Amino acid sequence: MATVGTADKARARRGRTTAALLAAAVAASLAAGCTSGDGPKGDGRGADREPGHSRAAEGPVLAVKIDNSRRARPHTGLNSADLVYVEQVEGGMSRLMAVYASKLPKDVGPVRSARETDLELLRQFRQPVLAFSGAQSKLMPLIGAAPLRAEPPxxxxxxxxRDTTRPAPHNLYLRPSALLPEAPGAAALTTGFSYGPAPEGGTADTSETVRYPAARFTFTWSASRAGWLVSMDGEDTTTTDAGRVAPATVVVQYVTLRKSDYYDSLGNNTPFTETVGKGRAKVLRDGKAFDVTWSRPTATDGTRFTTEDGERVDFAEGQVWVVFAKA
Structure with a gap:
């Protein structure tokens, strides 16, 4: 039988002591992280970002590029998103990007390709997961170099x-659980948005329409739903799994659209939506419209919305849609 010498015993004691000290240090570090907040106030990631929401984000958000052509509707999993961005793409059509943090649906889709605009927009999140069906070959290196986790098929x-009952390419669906073990929580939404009571003033407003060259969105206030019923191209926006879509807050954000270096197979240019900078916006909540100013100093910042006198504009609790409209 082998025996343990004095030197071996001493080394073992030192190893146990080192392991205990390391464990204590890790525990102290974790405890400090849980009480110190997730960023300095006002940086778009800190304590004033979402009053009433936990600060302890457990992981990255999931962003999914969603097809929005007529043949892609009705969507699946859209009502589970915390945030839905609407952007103009080539030919004056639209594309959605749904962002998930509070919960993950069973399926999301139909999933379509990414655009250059998405890369700047996603810089506000910490290492987000981007689910998309592909992109132009010239754009793929930029996606690969971006601070995100790209997850194409x-x-x-x-x-x-694939849903075999639908025609391709409008039939590709994502299982979010295959990419994230669980929802990271609302604190992962480093958007700069804040939630709370409506600001003073505003004007009564029950319907707003945003038009693209080849798409139309109408938002109609529903007191019974405490949200804005969405219609696309004159048709009610419904989902296969959760009925009619009715976000609590809708933001019409007026932005600069410029030509990008990318074109589709028909030669149509893909517009780039400038989401860094400042401009005007309209916030719809509680059956009212508020004319506000939006500001996003850098790509890593969230977007702040303020009144004419500089007061922060809070959103209603619930889903938010941000529709980028040409300034």
């Missing part, structure tokens, strides 16, 4: 599946 086993 084929990257993760069983993350995507």
């Amino acid at each position: 084929g990257r993760t086993s069983d993350a995507y599946h």
Whole structure:
């Protein structure tokens, strides 16, 4: 039988002592992280970002590019998103990007390709996961270099599946659980948005319409739903899994659209939506419209919305839609 010498015993004691000290240090670090907040006040990531929401984000948000052509509707999983961005793409059409943090639906889709605009927009989040069906070959290196986790089909086993009852390419769906073990929580939404009572003033407003060259969005206030019923191209926006879409807050954000270096197969240029800078916006909540100013100093900042006198504009609790409209 082998015996343990004095030197071996001493080394073992030192190893146990080092392990205990390391464990204590890690525990202290975690405890400090849980009480110190997630960023300095006012930086778009800190304590004043979302009053009433936990600060302890457990992981990255999931952003999914969603097809919005007529043949792609009704969508699946859209009502579960915390945030939905609407952007103009080539040919004057629209594309959605749904962002998930509070909960993950079973399926999301139909999933379509990414655009250059998405990369700047996603810089506000910490290492987000981007689910998309592909992109132009010239854009793929930029996606690969961006501070995000790109998850196109084929990257993760069983993350995507096809609905054979729908025509391709409008039938690709994502299983979010294949990419994230669980929802990270609302604190992962480093958007700069804040939630609370409506500001003073505003004007009564029950319907607003935003038009793109080849798309139309109408938001109609519903007191019974405490939200804005969405219609696209004159048709009610419904989902296959959760009925009619009715976000609590809608933001019409007026932005600069410029030509990008990218074109589709028909030669149509893909517009780039400038989401860094400042401009005017209209916030719809509680059956009222508020004319506000938006500001996003850098790509890593969230977007702040303020009144004419500089007061922060809070959103209603619930889903938010941000519709980028040409200034």
